[in-house]
Amino acid sequence: MKFLPPLIVLLLASVAHAQTYTVVCAKAACGHLKLTESAGRLDVDYSYRNNGRGPDQKEVIELAPDGAWLGYRTEGVATYGARIDESFTLNDGRASWRSPVDRGDRPGAGRELVYLPVQASPAWAGRLAQTLLRRPGQRATALPVGQVSIERLQTLKPAGAGYEVGLYAIEGLDLDPSYLWLREDSHALFAQVSPGWGGTLLQGFEAELDRLSDAQKAAQLARLERLANTLPMPLPGLTVIEGVRWFDSQAAVLRGPSDVYLFEGRIAAIAKPGGLNGAAPAQRISGKGRTLLPGLVDMHAHLDAGALLLNLASGVTAVRDVGNSNADLAELKGRIERGEVLGPRIAANGFIEGKSPFSSQADFVPDTLPDALAAIDWYAAHGYRQLKLYNSIRPEWVKPMVAHARSLGLRTGGHVPAFMTARQAVEAGYDELHHINQLTLNFLVGKGDDTRTLLRFNLPGDKAADIQLNDRRTQDFIALLKKRGTVVDATMTAFEGTYTQRQGQPSPSYAMVAANLPAVVQRSYLSAEVDMDDAKAARWGASWRVMMDLLRRMHAAGIPLVAGTDALPGFAFQRELELYVQAGIPAAQALKIATWNGAKYSDRLAEIGSIERGKRADLVLVDGDPVADIRAIRRIALVVQGGRALSPSALYQSMGIQPFVRSAEITR
Structure with missing residues (x-):
């Protein structure tokens, strides 16, 4: 035909x-x-x-x-x-x-x-x-x-x-x-x-x-x-997770074994095994051979109804949404908070894009600086804590927008606008940079390069292999990020396949879970985003390794990292942590990034992000030890969110996914 x-x-x-x-x-x-x-x-x-x-x-x-x-x-x-x-x-x-x-x-x-x-x-x-x-x-x-x-x-x-x-x-x-x-x-x-x-x-x-x-x-x-x-299993009264090793996310070390007590949706006590003889818990959960983590925090989500259960099944109990319909997200957040639907706790960034032929359509797409400042006013009035600026924001707007946001108590981050470098964005006041390709472009873009187009993906693939990470320019940039305390949300998984997958090969990001997915979905992950011949595959693969090394160097320099996906919810988050470890970041530090840092840089550390008395009981029980082997992060036996427990097996089965491990039993 x-x-x-x-x-x-x-x-x-x-x-x-x-x-x-x-x-x-x-x-x-x-x-x-x-x-x-x-x-x-x-x-x-x-x-x-x-x-x-x-x-x-x-x-x-x-x-x-x-x-x-x-x-x-x-x-x-x-x-x-x-x-x-x-x-x-x-x-x-x-x-x-x-x-x-x-x-x-x-x-x-x-x-x-x-x-x-x-x-x-x-x-x-x-x-x-x-x-x-x-x-x-x-x-x-x-x-x-x-x-x-x-x-x-x-x-x-x-x-x-x-x-x-x-x-x-x-x-x-x-x-x-x-x-x-x-x-x-x-x-x-x-x-x-x-x-x-x-x-x-x-x-x-x-x-x-x-x-x-x-x-x-x-x-x-x-x-x-x-x-x-x-699907939820209520945890009325007192619950104890017995004899469990638990992750101290602030110190990035494992502690215990301990008995961890939960009461009315909060962490009530952490004691030596059997130390609270008079506690009389209503529910008991065995922690033997398991590790208890704070709930994971995805810092780069674009949430919709279809992502809710997949996040929870993968241990992501909180997200930061960095670009969405403001009304739709507010409605979804309200439904989750009222218990009408299951989903992660949501914090939102205020998304602002500039008007151009390449604009991403959004609630606020200003064509003038006064309109951009008015959008910031709206976000401040509605309780937002951080802005995300996008590709078509005009470079000359960035400094006054950042200053205005800061005067209202808002942080600013996002994409680096076209015709601007990451260094210039940080010098103009950016508090956060998104995506490893955006940081890599700092060393590659020339005058007139329009990164509102696919150039922002293709140029790093073609040229990042030539970046000398030991040279003065790179070291100065890393030093600037360190000095300013600039947060980096690298979203490595979102780019892994772009730079390394060839048509017909399993997705490098999801190959390890593909056998559990429906057959139709498995086939879809054989499709690469770009076509590569041998020469391009070698070149782009070398560029990807430079990006991974840049990630390692930023962590080693003390630049605060957060873990975000911008890809398949849940599974991409788990892969993100695996990639951090592959890059040379110790597994315990990767887990800190996924928990403590996520809570800290989404202004929720008082409530979530660590296993501490009085914090919300947003917890993930994992078979094995992810500090010793980060791949254990995929073997989730139970998710606790406030006063209820969720079986990952049941959540996965509701989406046609075969469970990865047997869920932990709750004895009453």
Whole structure:
């Protein structure tokens, strides 16, 4: 199957049905989805730009009159530059497919099969939904792997439409249901939305985004509310974790064995084993062979409802959200605090982006300095403690913005704005720098280099290998960070695959957990963000090693580090700590970064971040000793959050993930 020549497509379009959708990023149009449908064939053109990046993709889907999938073809460029080139055919009962990550051939394949591409447009999801709705039981076997099913959750009537649309949930594509909206009169795609981000909507109905998002969020939250009523194990009265080694995060050492007592959601006492004979606990948890840690703090999250349980299952009991819809995040935070849904404790940074053709859409995208200062006023009035500035902030704004924020008691950090270096940002008053690539760019950017584009990823890959970390320029920069007390949120896991993974190879960040994930998700992690030949792989791999060494040197110099992900919640946090140890940071220090530092630099150290009498009982019980072997951080036997315990096994199973260890028993 091949794409037709442009002239033929143009002629066919005159007799084919064409439909256009608008891609909306936050509140602004940022791209398109164009469908041209003729007998048995759907041609798709999908493209958008947000934050200076996005895909350019074309698809062809061929279907039989009975809905059987006869062919699929897609070409283009993915968000970070990887080539999209994938196809599937079903001929005479033989299914064949090839993609950048795999290829296969299955004789005797039935016409009931559907094909799951590595990267597909919303149009593919819409056509998959139509197929499933025609199948018995509304489910199908998928190629190359998996089972998918669909369920309608609710309907509503869009303003100005002569039909209703339904919200449908597709199971089997990810760790959580995948949602989309279909017309009820034809089951044609109406919209696919991502609450808090935007969506793809039928042209003319862009104003319905908020309404659809609200309805979809309600459906997601209803599912989470059901789980919140069944998964937690209340810890009434007094609970003791007996004979456990526990991590003193301030000193970064293991102590004990001790009995750790919990009462009314707080740490009540730490005593030698059996030392409190008259305590009479209502619950007992064995700590033998286990290590008790303070709850982990992810300092670089972009939280949504789908991330809540995955964080908790991985021991992340608190997050700092560094960029989100302010209203959506406030609503989610309120639901967590009221106990309506399970989730980590949330602190938020105030996100501000400058207006440009490359802007990341957000609540505040000022075009003038007075507007930027007014945004800071809003965040200060609403209780925020730190700002995150982004790529399109104008360099000349940084110093007055930082000064204004500081006068109101707010810290400032984030990305280094385009046409500025990290050193200049720190000299202008930045309290914190985000992302290892942003720090690496300090030594690489030249006048006129526009890091609002993919250059901010590609330049470190191409050139970081040439950085001399022992030279005066590098040492002076590290000394400046030390002198100013600049916090670094390196998010190493977010870049590990970018600089080291080749197409078809397991993700280096998730290979160690992949066997426990659903098969469809396992396949997705064979897809690299960028294409590499041997020369590029060698070059970018060398650059990655320089970035890892820079991380080690910053820690050795005493620069405060915090652990953040900006990637798959939970699992990426665990990998972040492993990468710190690989870089040469002792495991005990990595654990301090993940607990004490996270609480300190999100202004929550009075409540969380260490195992101390009177602090919240946000705790993680780990099989083994992560100080001796950081990989033990993945063997979580129990999570305690306030007055309740959570079984990681049960949390994982609710997402289709096979548990890693047996959960600790609570005896009463």
